[in-house]
Structures are given as structure tokens and as C-alpha cells.
Amino acid sequence: QVQLAESGGGLVKPGGSLRLSCAASGFTFSDYSMNWIRQAPGKGLEWISYIESGSTTYYADSVKGRFTISRDNGKNSLYLEMNSLRADDTAVYYCARDRGGVSAWCEDYWGQGTLVTVSS
Amino acid sequence: DIQMTQSPSSVSASVGDRVTITCRASQGISNWLAWYQQKPGKAPKLLIYAASSLQSGVPSRFSGSGSGTDFTLTISSLQSEDFATYYCQQAKSFPLTFGPGTKVDIK
Numbered sequence: 001q002v003q004l005a006e007s008g009g010g011l012v013k014p015g016g017s018l019r020l021s022c023a024a025s026g027f028t029f030s031d032y033s034m035n036w037i038r039q040a041p042g043k044g045l046e047w048i049s050y051i052e053s054g055s056t057t058y059y060a061d062s063v064k065g066r067f068t069i070s071r072d073n074g075k076n077s078l079y080l081e082m083n084s085l086r087a088d089d090t091a092v093y094y095c096a097r098d099r100g101g102v103s104a105w106c107e108d109y110w111g112q113g114t115l116v117t118v119s120s
Numbered sequence: 121d122i123q124m125t126q127s128p129s130s131v132s133a134s135v136g137d138r139v140t141i142t143c144r145a146s147q148g149i150s151n152w153l154a155w156y157q158q159k160p161g162k163a164p165k166l167l168i169y170a171a172s173s174l175q176s177g178v179p180s181r182f183s184g185s186g187s188g189t190d191f192t193l194t195i196s197s198l199q200s201e202d203f204a205t206y207y208c209q210q211a212k213s214f215p216l217t218f219g220p221g222t223k224v225d226i227k
Contacts, residue, residue: 050214107154
């Protein structure tokens with residue numbers, strides 16, 4: 001079965017950096033585009049980044065220039081490098097698989113999320 | 121960017137009730153719309169894609185309709201496990217955007 005497992009979250013000071021990972025299993029990872037989506041405490045969902053099975057990427061304006069999405073198809077892993085972190089980056093970060101095909105750009109499987117807290 | 125709005129922001133309902141949630145896009149998105157259910161402390165779950173297609177494994181009491189700018193999610197007979205927050209998301213263009221959510225709670 002499809003499984004996505006995020007890791008790497010934690011407490012970081014403003015201006016600091018963090019790298020999130022998402023380990024994928026149960027499907028052919030290289031065939032699917034992937035997303036990072038976050039949810040601030042008590043708030044709604046915010047899409048932040050997308051990467052195609054190749055290398056095309058998209059970012060939300062709120063993270064553009066600070067965050068970098070990448071993937072290693074050989075390791076079935078998705079990554080999010082986060083720099084210049086701010087208090088408003090505090091959130092649970094989810095990796096999510098793009099459904100693909102004619103129904104692309106919606107997410108059919110999600111990980112359990114990893115909490116990133118930016119605070120001094 | 122395409123802005124998504126939802127109404128109501130919350131609804132109180134009883135088991136067996138029919139519940140309808142509305143989502144509106146700031147510009148036409150054809151049928152590029154998805155609906156998600158999220159329970160507290162859990163990841164969202166895809167219910168509906170392409171506005172009206174039921175994701176595999178989702179009960180048939182959930183249905184979606186609409187095209188262009190106006191969409192609805194209907195739960196035909198609310199069950200206890202359906203108390204949750206529901207989000208719409210446009211899948212027409214980047215940045216992908218979600219509605220603010222509709223909380224369905226117990227009356």
C-alpha cells in the first residue's frame with residue numbers, strides 16, 4: 001500500500017535552516033509528481049511546492065527563494081530544504097502524492113506530517 | 121492567483137442529515153476542483169477530484185458537482201465518522217489554492 005513518511009521537523013530559531021524528508025513506498029515513486037503542503041496551528045491548508053517526476057518545480061510566493069524542493073528517485077525520497085525560516089513558517093508539513101493523469105494537481109495520498117516550529 | 125471561498129464556515133448537523141457545502145473560485149476553473157476531508161490531528165483525505173469523481177474507497181454518500189466558478193460537496197446522509205473539516209482546492213493552475221475550510225460538527 002502507498003505510504004509516505006515525513007521526517008526532519010523540529011524546533012529552529014528564526015533565520016535558521018531545516019531539511020525535511022519524505023520516504024515513499026508502495027508505488028513507483030519516479031512515476032509521480034509530489035507536493036509539500038503545510039498547515040499552521042489551527043489554520044487551513046497551504047500548498048507550498050510541487051515537483052514533477054523529472055525536475056520541473058513550482059513554489060508558492062510565500063516560500064519562493066527560501067525553500068527548495070528536490071527528489072531522489074533512486075532512494076524513493078522527496079525533500080524540502082528550508083532556509084531563512086520565519087515564525088510564520090511554523091506549521092505541520094505534509095508531503096503528498098499528486099494523483100496524476102487527467103486528474104493531476106490534486107493529492108491522493110498524504111503523509112502523517114512533521115511539525116516545524118520556528119521560535120527563539 | 122485563484123482565490124477559493126467556502127460557505128458556510130461551519131455547520132451543525134445530526135446523523136442522517138443531508139449536508140451541502142459550497143465552494144467558489146475567483147475565476148473559472150472548469151472542473152479542476154478537489155474536495156478533502158480532515159479530522160483533528162490527521163492528514164487530509166481526498167474525497168472528490170475533477171469536481172464530481174469519487175476517489176476510490178470513498179463512500180457513495182459523498183458527491184460533488186459544479187463547473188466554472190461554483191461547486192458543491194454533498195453528504196447525502198451524515199454519519200458519525202463524517203464530522204470533520206472539509207476543504208476545496210483548485211487544480212487549474214499554480215499556485216494551487218485551498219478554500220478556508222468548512223467544519224461539520226454535531227448539533
